[in-house]
Amino acid sequence: MLNSYLENKLAEKEILLMTHIVLGYPSFDDSLRIIETMVEAGVDLMELQIPFSEPTADGPVIARANQRSLEDGATVAACLNLAENAARTFDIPFLLMGYYNILYQYGLGQFVAAMKGNGLQGAIFPDIPPEEGQEYLETMQENGLAPIMIFSPTTSAERMRYIDSVAAGFIYCVARKGVTGAETSFTHELGDYLKKCRENTRLPLALGFGIKERSDIEFLKGKADIAVIGSQAMRVMEKDGIEAVGGFIRGLR
Amino acid sequence: MLNSYLENKLAEKEILLMTHIVLGYPSFDDSLRIIETMVEAGVDLMELQIPFSEPTADGPVIARANQRSLEDGATVAACLNLAENAARTFDIPFLLMGYYNILYQYGLGQFVAAMKGNGLQGAIFPDIPPEEGQEYLETMQENGLAPIMIFSPTTSAERMRYIDSVAAGFIYCVARKGVTGAETSFTHELGDYLKKCRENTRLPLALGFGIKERSDIEFLKGKADIAVIGSQAMRVMEKDGIEAVGGFIRGLR
Amino acid sequence: MLETRYYGEFGGAYLPEILVSTFEELAAAFRDARNDAGFWEQYKNMMSTYSCRPTPLTYAENLSAYFGGPQIYIKREDLNHTGAHKANNVMGQGMLVKRMGKRRVIAETGAGQHGVATATMAAKFGLDCAIYMGELDVARQRPNVFWMERLGATVIPVKDGSRTLKDAINAAMRDWAANMDDTHYVLGTACGAHPYPEMVAYFQSIIGQEARRQILHREGRLPARVYACVGGGSNALGIFSGFYDDPTELVGVEAGGEGLDSGQHASRLASAEGTPGIAQGYKTYFLQNKDGQMQETHSVAAGLDYVGVSPILAAMRDDGRIRFEAAMDREVLDAFTLTMEKEGLIPALESAHAFAQAFKEAPDMIPDEIILINQSGRGDKDIFTVADAFSDRQWSRFIITKAEEYGAKLVS
Amino acid sequence: MLETRYYGEFGGAYLPEILVSTFEELAAAFRDARNDAGFWEQYKNMMSTYSCRPTPLTYAENLSAYFGGPQIYIKREDLNHTGAHKANNVMGQGMLVKRMGKRRVIAETGAGQHGVATATMAAKFGLDCAIYMGELDVARQRPNVFWMERLGATVIPVKDGSRTLKDAINAAMRDWAANMDDTHYVLGTACGAHPYPEMVAYFQSIIGQEARRQILHREGRLPARVYACVGGGSNALGIFSGFYDDPTELVGVEAGGEGLDSGQHASRLASAEGTPGIAQGYKTYFLQNKDGQMQETHSVAAGLDYVGVSPILAAMRDDGRIRFEAAMDREVLDAFTLTMEKEGLIPALESAHAFAQAFKEAPDMIPDEIILINQSGRGDKDIFTVADAFSDRQWSRFIITKAEEYGAKLVS
């Protein structure tokens, strides 16, 4: 389902936009308003992060949002609710993003069933490498949900092919070493890396970590299929309010 | 000279009084006034302590006096001066008391010569046991000065005889374990100790450490020849002034 | 392929893709070293010339007499350089860093003990060093921060989350994800993704090897029980490993804090509250809520104050091969005092947990039996904590006077 | 007869009569123990099970490379239980106390190091314990007072004289003169009346025995020079004694304080200001005025801040068998920092004097030569002093914050 959506969209647009938000930050009401704003501004898909107390793979901006959301009482149930609400309301694919313990505590079967029931299209768990994820991967696939897998600049070609063999939807390419939210240089090197990614998967490529402005996206055209906007959108929102997010997104493409 | 003086005095009085003061405490002028007061009150001999920075064998009252005197600038020269003045002015024997380093720094020969020249009769150095004092003892004896030696309750009879063999003037019997200024019990045991002392020396016995009042002196009559008043006289002076010292001494006998 | 390893259902390597190759490299380096006949000898040699190894086994004559129970022996990890068993792990990892040719190390620290040990190792091995430490811990544990800095390390206060140990681990992971090329992460205990649990346990096994040999030499027979405190689990695994094939009972002692019912403890294995979960790279028992969010923990001993625990221990608990108990803060302070007064030993507050449990059980044992307590560290490093725990008035007055002096100087 | 012993013109037993029999008893007990074939074995055995003996010999690879001079080895007395060589002496005297059947010990302490060691020994041997400490030192060295008290000792602040170490010695002597029947005075260094210098040097000789064996084992040849700091002289005598019959040059390093011309130092042997004198029971070089009154001394290291020095060292200086040097506070802090950063070792500020002198000389030596530095103790006990010496702002802020917390609690 996600695959065909992406194919269709990519036939229309040179590059798609995926945005990332942390559910419950600054509040659940705001989360919904942000989603609405983003959808209206033309994003093509979204990842909704369920906050976790140990967001090891996230940089300071997103980690702080995780923490605030939890301090304000965010629960997994509330997150799933909001995600369902979004999926029912808006006509783009929604993915869940989070750390594997959330799913593990919920129960693999139940969690996948809930995602499916809520109309979500897939999930990104950055802390479950394929070696540890057999059961998870199978259950997702069986339920027609995309377990989005990750490539990084340290991933060998061989390993990319291995990861590709179990992935679905698209491949999330991490732009550089480090965590979310830091500077990325949009250089020749990044181009080479994306080329290597492309050669080693049948799936579309999303590029995340450090995308901030139109020129970054311009750079990615032809090299990646999806540009992921995470920390920068959150910074805009924190600085200028939810209203400013729409303009920011529109300005990217 | 000291010996004959003591013999004569002991023919007159059942027990003699020796007092102890720290030179330069509270001041050199006061030291002279105290000596005068004591002599007028009838003390039979006096020990004049040259203050030392490490008065190991002294208790808190006398140790503090040592320290104050030094803080006020007392020097060995000033002490010897004052002692000379006292010896020339008053008609009782004066002994120097102090720690051996004072003499050692001054030079044995020079110090003994100075004592002799100043009209002093002997000295008490509590930190020079006979084993270490060969040269000192000889030089004192050669100059007709009495090196007063000490017996203590831990001294064996054999050792008393050894000490006696090198002593002159009298034997200073320490009344109990410990340092100057603490309580002494005037009991049967003390009597036995003095008996043992008497049996092991040819010299008169002085008893020091802890004598405070008339009854103590009463107790000593027939057991010792000289009662030594140290800390208690200092306490009286500190509390009620130099004037009070005369009355205190007179009240002892 | 990412090498991974499970102990029962625990362990694994739950890693972001960016770190997979780094863990592959580390696992390989560790495998190589372990298979290198000379490596362990070289390690032991270094520990015997740089730290105090073998650490002594002290017979606690007075405590034995006091309880009238078993003969009490104490393994003296407190005599290690830097004052705790942490040195064993850190120096071992230092040797691996040299083999891997990296030039920088990072580490997390809670109380600061592991941070000081790592900064020390970095100085000795000529490595750059950054220590992540929760902001709250930086404020509380200034003495250790002071020494880390003097040793040439950079201490980075972590302002996320609960601003304590687990957040320092997260921050260190983030650093590593960016700098793995030249950086090694010196994890301080037998937790985290494979190969850490195995690797840290391997270096700490020197404790158990020595202890078994020493007790047999001294008494000609094995201890009935061995007690060790359990934070992440490294000192416990270290000493226990000497006795896996013996009839000796192994007792791991967790932080009971204010009591297991109080919500103020760090007992992941001894309480019913620990549940299996996956975080910080590995699967184990965590103190977490139903959603899987990690909970705040409490202990008078900062080094036991952690939400997770070694997956190796988690498995051995489920197998019944180790008994887990919890000692409460109050019991720990009593045991600390008794040990000082009877033996002249100052256990770290962490280690005092092992003493506390042993003391609870000693009266029911017989003089023919031997027990062995691991004194994982020394307590004199904890003076602020200990003085606070005992509400020592003289100490507070001293600090107030000191502060006045400093205040005067800052103004002048 | 009072046993007495001279080293050249120094030593002796300048004692009040009341203590003569006690010294006779002690000298006899020491003589007996020394002649008892099993005693030294028993001593070594205790030190190997209760403290870290043999203490390691650490090769300072980085410092050696840094100076490009001799191979630098460090004898690690800092790894002893309680953190310094003081343990050697104290535990040995503890064994004598047991032989003499006494039940109480007293000791003087300056920085508190010897007090903590004695309190530890007293706990271990089940003895009552009183520690005399100058009032100023009590105020300055609260951490050590805290531990002595926790170990069950009574700390008695001495308000006489300069209210520092020498006054604490006087106060202990006074206590002993009253309580010798059941009390032993555990003097902390190789000073005082016979048999202390000889006895303390005897127990400390374990350092030199080990060090000589270790360096021969490691390098197959002797060090060109051995460096030790000199307070009372016990650690220096300890390590030097291993090399008396060797061509090794022995270098004792005193506290140069603010400089030998400043009047702010404690160099009795390396400066021209020390002169022979008699005090506190023995004859040696003292820092005294012409009248024989002891002067105030100064050092950044409290343990070197003493007016007298071992008569054995005084004699060996006059014989030219030991070279004496002084290291200034500033040089000492530099050496301390360099040692931490290069080797991950934290020497006590006392020990850092030995490092400072070695570092001054190392550049003029050749790589074929070996030098040996005695790290008599560890410096982490000195955090207040070290922080003050470096004017560490973060530290003062930490203390001020702590004080505010305490202030709030005292009020509430």
Ligand SMILES: Cc1ncc(COP(=O)(O)O)c(C=O)c1O
């Ligand atoms: C002295 C000491 N013991 C024990 C621990 C707990 O760690 P582990 O369980 O890994 O031995 C620590 C941790 O800081 C410690 O410092």
Ligand SMILES: Cc1ncc(COP(=O)(O)O)c(C=O)c1O
């Ligand atoms: C660590 C250390 N080194 C050296 C000394 C100086 O004493 P000594 O010269 O007797 O070794 C002291 C005294 O407190 C000390 O604590």
